[in-house]
Amino acid sequence: MGGVGEPGGGRGPRxxxxxxxxxxxxxxxxxxxxxxxxxDKWLVIERRVYDISxxxxxxxxxxxLIGHHGAEDATDAFHxxxxxxxxxxxxxxxLLIGELAPEEPSQDGAQNAQLVEDFRALRQAAEDMKLFExxxxxxxxLLGHILAMEVLAWLxxxxxxxxxxxxxxxxxxxxxxxxxxWCLQHDLGHASIFRKSRWxxxxxxxxxxxxKGFSAHWWNFRHFQHHAKPNIFHKDPDVTLAPxxxxxxxxxxxxxxxxxxxxxxxQHLYFFLIGPPLLTLVNFEVENLAYMLVCMQWADLLWAxxxxxxxxxxxxxxxxxxxxxxxxxxxxxxxxxxxxxxTQMNHIPKEIGHEKHxxxxxxxxxxxxxxxxxxxxxxxxxxxNFQIEHHLFPTMPRHNYRKVAPLVKALCxxxxxxxxxxxxxxxxxxxxxSLKKSGDIWLDAYLHQ
Numbered sequence: 353m354g355g356v357g358e359p360g361g362g363r364g365p366r367x368x369x370x371x372x373x374x375x376x377x378x379x380x381x382x383x384x385x386x387x388x389x390x391x392d393k394w395l396v397i398e399r400r401v402y403d404i405s406x407x408x409x410x411x412x413x414x415x416x417l418i419g420h421h422g423a424e425d426a427t428d429a430f431h432x433x434x435x436x437x438x439x440x441x442x443x444x445x446x447l448l449i450g451e452l453a454p455e456e457p458s459q460d461g462a463q464n465a466q467l468v469e470d471f472r473a474l475r476q477a478a479e480d481m482k483l484f485e486x487x488x489x490x491x492x493x494l495l496g497h498i499l500a501m502e503v504l505a506w507l508x509x510x511x512x513x514x515x516x517x518x519x520x521x522x523x524x525x526x527x528x529x530x531x532x533x534w535c536l537q538h539d540l541g542h543a544s545i546f547r548k549s550r551w552x553x554x555x556x557x558x559x560x561x562x563x564k565g566f567s568a569h570w571w572n573f574r575h576f577q578h579h580a581k582p583n584i585f586h587k588d589p590d591v592t593l594a595p596x597x598x599x600x601x602x603x604x605x606x607x608x609x610x611x612x613x614x615x616x617x618x619q620h621l622y623f624f625l626i627g628p629p630l631l632t633l634v635n636f637e638v639e640n641l642a643y644m645l646v647c648m649q650w651a652d653l654l655w656a657x658x659x660x661x662x663x664x665x666x667x668x669x670x671x672x673x674x675x676x677x678x679x680x681x682x683x684x685x686x687x688x689x690x691x692x693x694x695t696q697m698n699h700i701p702k703e704i705g706h707e708k709h710x711x712x713x714x715x716x717x718x719x720x721x722x723x724x725x726x727x728x729x730x731x732x733x734x735x736x737n738f739q740i741e742h743h744l745f746p747t748m749p750r751h752n753y754r755k756v757a758p759l760v761k762a763l764c765x766x767x768x769x770x771x772x773x774x775x776x777x778x779x780x781x782x783x784x785x786s787l788k789k790s791g792d793i794w795l796d797a798y799l800h801q
Contacts, residue, residue, distance in 0.1 A: 379456075380453050381452075413576050416577055427458070471744075487751055538734065542747050544749045566636070567640050584719075585600075600790065701721070740771065741757055
């Protein structure tokens with residue numbers, strides 16, 4: 353017979369007593385690292401190890417998003433992307449397979465543990481200051497002024513006729529409305545307005561679908577990857593632009609391999625022809641439609657169809673079908689210019705390359721910079737001039753970025769991290785400078801290596 357503590361040994365538990373849980377298996381980082389393969393994904397959250405291999409396809413944010421954190425400590429990403437942590441942990445519990453061994457650090461690799469601790473303390477301070485609580489009035493006014501611009505553009509044509517002057521004014525107003533709709537749906541996509549994620553998602557479908565003609569699911573699919581791994585090739589869709597544009601480390605790689613699909617040393621020039629004018633008109637329209645059809649997002653397709661029905665029914669009586677198509681193209685091209693310049697001024701000039709496996713704060717700061725704030729720039733950019741704060745705290749309502757900015761700057765000063773703030777026009781010019789620099793690096797590597 354077995355002794356006490358051995359199988360079959362000792363007396364069984366008394367009736368009605370609770371059997372103690374068996375201790376969780378422990379893992380070392382060297383055991384976790386190999387599990388970053390398609391169909392074999394582990395990740396670590398709050399020192400607990402989860403096997404997400406089979407569940408990743410059911411992840412609401414998409415399998416790619418959660419898969420980008422394979423074999424990593426995803427604690428800060430977990431907190432950054434989710435509001436109701438208690439609710440989300442219910443989905444994690446069945447995936448739990450163990451925990452980090454007591455002697456193992458919480459983060460793998462040469463990461464600054466003190467920086468990680470200080471950042472988490474900063475986040476807690478922001479929560480204590482209620483900076484994650486939205487102002488209903490602020491966002492109601494945002495939606496109101498978008499709807500007002502849509503009505504104003506239509507009234508211009510109704511009362512002044514479809515001449516060139518009123519049509520140009522209407523196109524400008526509609527483009528501004530579209531730009532502000534991008535910003536509002538962006539807030540909703542990050543669940544930074546309503547407390548319940550469901551309400552944010554329904555409202556985002558309305559803004560993205562009825563007001564813009566795009567799919568909310570498509571946007572979240574690509575945009576959340578950008579936030580998880582900003583400026584990382586093959587993980588951030590916004591910088592995986594080769595072979596059309598070469599950014600960061602791809603310039604050297606293409607040069608060494610003698611790849612020349614385009615004259616990359618002139619990419620800062622052809623950027624003006626195919627970048628700002630065509631992104632939303634061509635690339636986004638095609639990619640968005642393909643996503644809805646392939647992923648069978650029929651609700652999003654109906655929402656998008658409602659936008660086109662409203663737009664054409666509103667303006668066909670004044671212009672006819674050809675005229676409405678011309679107006680639509682004009683609005684999309686103007687909107688596209690806004691989107692490219694405003695969203696890329698904070699990222700393109702920063703470090704772009706392959707995965708470095710940094711901690712959350714370091715990875716976000718390496719890929720972002722701010723633009724000097726003003727009432728106009730805050731409104732015009734949808735507060736994306738506070739890109740550092742937005743990337744560190746994606747679910748924070750944007751009207752609170754100014755309040756958290758001094759705390760973030762103090763953290764950067766303490767740890768010697770760059771907290772870069774540029775004038776608006778300098779930030780725009782830096783996009784072109786960065787493209788030219790990457791093109792020159794490609795040419796040098798192409799000719800001499």
